[in-house]
Each structure stands twice: as C-alpha cells, then as structure tokens.
Amino acid sequence: MQLSLNGPANHRANPNENLARELLELFSLGEGHYSEADVREAARALSGYRLDAERQLVLDPRRHDFGTKTILGRSADFNAETLAAWLAEQPATARHIAGRIWRQQVGTPPPPQWLTALADGWRLQQLSIPWLMGAIAAAPEAVESRERGLRLADPIEVVARSLGLLGSRHPDALALSLRGLRAMGQPPFEPPSVKGWPVNEQWLNLRWLQARRRSLQALLSDEEVWDSRQLPPELPATLTPIAPLTVSLPAEPTREAIAQLFADPVWQLA
Structure with a gap:
C-alpha cells in the first residue's frame, strides 16, 4: 500500500493524501465517517515513511511532520502508530471492518441489528480477530449460508481444496495452480486494487468461471500430478x-x- 498509494512521496512540505484517504475509507472508518480535514491531517501523520534497503518501513525524521494534528476531534502529535491506535478506538472502525469480514465470510450483507451487536462485542474483546471470526461463523446467517451454499468460494479456496484432495506435492501441481489462479482472476498477492478481491457474486464473470473449470481439469489430467496423488x-x-x-x-x-x-x-461453493 505504501508503494501503490504514493507513500514515499508523502513529505511534510507537500503531504500526499492517497494513503490517508484509503486508510480512512477502506481499512478503518468507512465512507461518510470522516471529513476532508481528517484526510489532510492523517496525511501529515503518515508523512516521512519510506522503505529501506531491506524493504522495511522506516520513518525519516527529515520528511515527517512532527506538528500537532487534529484528527476526529483529537489533537496530538500523530504518527502512523498513534494514528492507527486512534482509528482502532472508533466505533465506526469496528462496524466497518466487521461488516467487510462478514460479507467476505458469509457472502450476504449483515443484518444491521446484528452488525451493531457484533461490532460492539468485538470492541469489548479489544478487536480480537479470533473472537470476531468465531462470532461470525456461529451466527445463524453464516450457518444458513453454508447449508444452502449461498457463497461462491474465492478461486484460491477452490484451488486449495482441490490440491488438498489430490494430495500431490509435485511441482506441476503448484505451477498449474498458480497459472490457473491468474486465469481465474486471483493471482496470489496481486489484488486488482488496494480494496482487495471480489466477493461472492462479484466472481460471477463468464471468463473467470470458465477458467475455474479448465484449470481444475488441467490439474487433474496432468499425469505427474496424478501419479504423485495421495x-x-x-x-x-x-x-x-x-x-x-x-x-x-x-x-x-x-x-x-x-x-x-x-x-x-x-465444488465452487464455500
């Protein structure tokens, strides 16, 4: 994200707002829960970060704005870490992220009353990811989704399930799987945008669906993979x-x- 959203260009003298805007909209508060002033101030908090020779994110004091910023009503010398901590305290963050994970795991939008209770419970659990995943999986809507096949699995889920069944560790299995995932629209670690991958019915693209079938056929018809099956x-x-x-x-x-x-x-259902 730092590279995709012009993070290295974010200098205290000329703050770049790309990363700050996506952080607030996609990965914390959600659209409608922040102002343009919040975006500008968050950009100042994120100024001066760059990747070093080991590809680690480091802060360059010469490029960072150490001044006071006012973000969501609080004034402080925010940097990336303290900004993330402040965003994590916001009720809107818990609601937005819980809703996105629900949509990905269940496939259907969460009922508003359930989402509110889920987000409130998650905050009480100090944003524990295992707690959130367990609470979503146990929800009646999630159980119904699994029993009725309401969610189309992501390509990588289908490929992993197919490889797990075949049990082959031959290099051909990996090569065919990676090639197939690219054709299906989900090459590993290459999402189409910083927003991430499609969800459920968004995968209903004729080219991608045909690629799912062809790729699994290619995996099964490869003699080296079949001979090394378990x-x-x-x-x-x-x-x-x-x-x-x-x-x-x-x-x-x-x-x-x-x-x-x-x-x-x-076989394509989650």
Whole structure:
C-alpha cells in the first residue's frame, strides 16, 4: 500500500493524501465517517515513511511532520502508530471492518441489528480477530449460508481444496495452480486494487468461471500430478457444503469421480 498509494512521496512540505484517504475509507472508518480535514491531517501523520534497503518501513525524521494534528476531534502529535491506535478506538472502525469480514465470510450483507451487536462485542474483546471470526461463523446467517451454499468460494479456496484432495506435492501441481489462479482472476498477492478481491457474486464473470473449470481439469489430467496423488480412502459427503449434482458422495476416489466432482457447480461453493 505504501508503494501503490504514493507513500514515499508523502513529505511534510507537500503531504500526499492517497494513503490517508484509503486508510480512512477502506481499512478503518468507512465512507461518510470522516471529513476532508481528517484526510489532510492523517496525511501529515503518515508523512516521512519510506522503505529501506531491506524493504522495511522506516520513518525519516527529515520528511515527517512532527506538528500537532487534529484528527476526529483529537489533537496530538500523530504518527502512523498513534494514528492507527486512534482509528482502532472508533466505533465506526469496528462496524466497518466487521461488516467487510462478514460479507467476505458469509457472502450476504449483515443484518444491521446484528452488525451493531457484533461490532460492539468485538470492541469489548479489544478487536480480537479470533473472537470476531468465531462470532461470525456461529451466527445463524453464516450457518444458513453454508447449508444452502449461498457463497461462491474465492478461486484460491477452490484451488486449495482441490490440491488438498489430490494430495500431490509435485511441482506441476503448484505451477498449474498458480497459472490457473491468474486465469481465474486471483493471482496470489496481486489484488486488482488496494480494496482487495471480489466477493461472492462479484466472481460471477463468464471468463473467470470458465477458467475455474479448465484449470481444475488441467490439474487433474496432468499425469505427474496424478501419479504423485495421495487420495483419501473415499470421497466423503463432507467434501461439499451441499450434495453435488453430478456425483453421489461418499464415492470411491477414482479419477472419473474426482473429475465429476471438480466439474460440479457445488465444488465452487464455500
């Protein structure tokens, strides 16, 4: 983000607002919960940071603005760390981030009343990520989403699940998977923007969906991958959130049965 959003160009004499704006809008408060003055002051707090020769983020005192900044009603000598701590205290931050994670994990927007309770509980837990993930997973809407197959899995989830089933550690498995992920729209560590990856129905793109099928077929048809497979004794019914349409589980782990499973729409569900 520092590189993508012109962080190294953020000098105290000419603050660059790109990183500050995205920090407030995407990764903390959310749209509508900050002012343009907050963006300008946050940019001052983030001034002077750069990557050193070891690619570590360091503060260059000559480029940093050590003056007092007023952000969300508080005046202090904010820097990156104290700004992040102050943003983490805001109720809007808990609500916004909890809502984004809910959407990614469940697939559907969170009910407003549930989101408020979730965000309040998360703040009481000092923003514990394990607590938040557990609370979301236990929500009735999340259980229903899994049981009804309401979320389309991210490409990397589908590939990881497929590799896990095949059990091959041959280099071809990794090479084919990486190539396939790029075709599916999710090359690792290369999101399309700082906002991140598509979610659920946003993956419903004909080119990407066709790439999912072709990539799994290529993985299964590679002889080196198949010869190095370590399959389970059977294909259990628990492999998919709901019953597949084209193959009955449990089933014998034959190449044909796995091909049917990989081609089944249910294999694409979270």
